[in-house]
Amino acid sequence: MEQASVGDVSGPARVAPAGEGIGQEELALAARNHGLPLEALRYEVTPPGLHYVLVHYDIPATDADGWALTVGGRVRTPLSLDLDALRAFPAVTHRVTMECAGNGRARLSPRPVSQPWLVEAVGTADWTGVPLGLVLEGAGVRSDAVEAVFTGADHGVERGVEQDYRRSLPLPYATAGDSGVLVAYAMNGLPLPPQHGYPLRLVVPGWYGMAHVKWLRDITLVDAPFTGFQQSVAYRYRWSADDPDDPGEPVTRIAPRALMAPPGFPDFMSRTRVVRPGPVRLYGRAWSGHGAVARVEVSADDGLPPIPAEVASPQQHPWAWQAWSCTWTATPGRHTLTVRATDTEGRAQPLEQPWNRGGFGNNEVQRVAVLCL
Ligand SMILES: Nc1nc2c(c(=O)[nH]1)N[C@H]1C(S)=C(S)[C@@H](COP(=O)(O)O)O[C@H]1N2
Numbered sequence: 569m570e571q572a573s574v575g576d577v578s579g580p581a582r583v584a585p586a587g588e589g590i591g592q593e594e595l596a597l598a599a600r601n602h603g604l605p606l607e608a609l610r611y612e613v614t615p616p617g618l619h620y621v622l623v624h625y626d627i628p629a630t631d632a633d634g635w636a637l638t639v640g641g642r643v644r645t646p647l648s649l650d651l652d653a654l655r656a657f658p659a660v661t662h663r664v665t666m667e668c669a670g671n672g673r674a675r676l677s678p679r680p681v682s683q684p685w686l687v688e689a690v691g692t693a694d695w696t697g698v699p700l701g702l703v704l705e706g707a708g709v710r711s712d713a714v715e716a717v718f719t720g721a722d723h724g725v726e727r728g729v730e731q732d733y734r735r736s737l738p739l740p741y742a743t744a745g746d747s748g749v750l751v752a753y754a755m756n757g758l759p760l761p762p763q764h765g766y767p768l769r770l771v772v773p774g775w776y777g778m779a780h781v782k783w784l785r786d787i788t789l790v791d792a793p794f795t796g797f798q799q800s801v802a803y804r805y806r807w808s809a810d811d812p813d814d815p816g817e818p819v820t821r822i823a824p825r826a827l828m829a830p831p832g833f834p835d836f837m838s839r840t841r842v843v844r845p846g847p848v849r850l851y852g853r854a855w856s857g858h859g860a861v862a863r864v865e866v867s868a869d870d871g872l873p874p875i876p877a878e879v880a881s882p883q884q885h886p887w888a889w890q891a892w893s894c895t896w897t898a899t900p901g902r903h904t905l906t907v908r909a910t911d912t913e914g915r916a917q918p919l920e921q922p923w924n925r926g927g928f929g930n931n932e933v934q935r936v937a938v939l940c941l
């Protein structure tokens with residue numbers, strides 16, 4: 569009998585040729601991994617079940633009883649911490665906006681074939697847990713440690729590589745108090761739901777979702793940069809379509825984005841918004857992993873000057889999205905509303921797609937089709 573291998577069911581990454589629509593495999597992923605219904609932008613903290621979800625493999629069977637987080641590698645004292653041991657540390661809560669690095673991928677042309685997000689892979693939660701620095705302090709980080717590698721309890725195969733989901737963060741960034749990295753055991757004051765990492769996950773404020781390792785079971789400190797699949801193969805910006813040797817640049821922090829809660833009411837199928845003439849309050853949320861959002865502008869039609877929006881102060885929650893709002897006077901006809909965020913570092917959302925082979929960080933401005941009756 570011929571030997572079977574995981575490569576038989578797990579092909580290489582590919583970009584859809586022109587004209588190839590979203591296929592069955594992408595549909596299957598989209599049905600598992602849901603986004604934030606955009607009307608839920610009305611909530612500062614995303615209600616349970618409306619936060620986006622992304623799971624590469626399966627949600628693993630995990631049980632808080634008997635769960636142990638092991639800490640090892642380049643440490644003086646390897647640890648095995650159960651949930652009670654973690655809850656004995658002083659608890660910290662951070663409000664964090666999390667976004668999938670693949671958000672916007674399905675709007676790219678040509679389209680990288682993967683989870684086909686449009687713009688909705690985002691959510692905000694209050695995460696409670698232990699600062700990573702405190703956990704590692706207990707283990708005693710050796711001076712030759714350069715990175716911490718985080719392993720989840722889920723297992724799968726991806727592009728022919730069988731693996732546990734695993735990502736790393738550089739030291740000392742990972743343990744610095746002001747980076748806000750948490751080993752979290754609660755979401756919005758309750759134990760983590762299964763799909764969000766029960767019983768433990770990493771939270772890395774300001775970074776795209778792939779860094780926030782769920783079902784966290786092990787932290788290993790290493791003396792050389794980690795080169796696992798999710799670090800060196802996946803989650804790289806590769807700007808050229810066809811250079812197979814391009815190592816790419818790592819995907820890290822979240823690029824700025826503003827989203828609008830859809831105004832008026834929708835058509836069931838086309839999702840086109842319908843409004844009546846007169847003042848329409850437009851509102852939504854905006855965020856950036858590089859700092860606060862300084863400015864949000866809405867333009868109601870090409871050629872008209874943009875409407876500046878009021879943007880809420882980020883003061884209390886520096887890692888959470890900021891509410892914005894403005895008033896638009898709708899006139900009969902078809903309109904395209906465009907919303908654009910600029911952060912305090914001067915990064916503005918592009919008007920055209922920042923294409924890359926994995927379809928990461930596509931923060932091209934949102935455009936909302938509206939019919940005014
Ligand atoms: N163990 C594990 N952690 C993971 C993932 C995963 O598949 N396995 N997916 C990552 C990705 S790509 C994203 S975008 C976020 C999604 O987190 P959420 O489902 O809680 O929104 O989890 C990250 N952490």
Ligand SMILES: [Mo]
Pocket residue numbers: 622667668669670777778
């Ligand atoms: Mo993601």
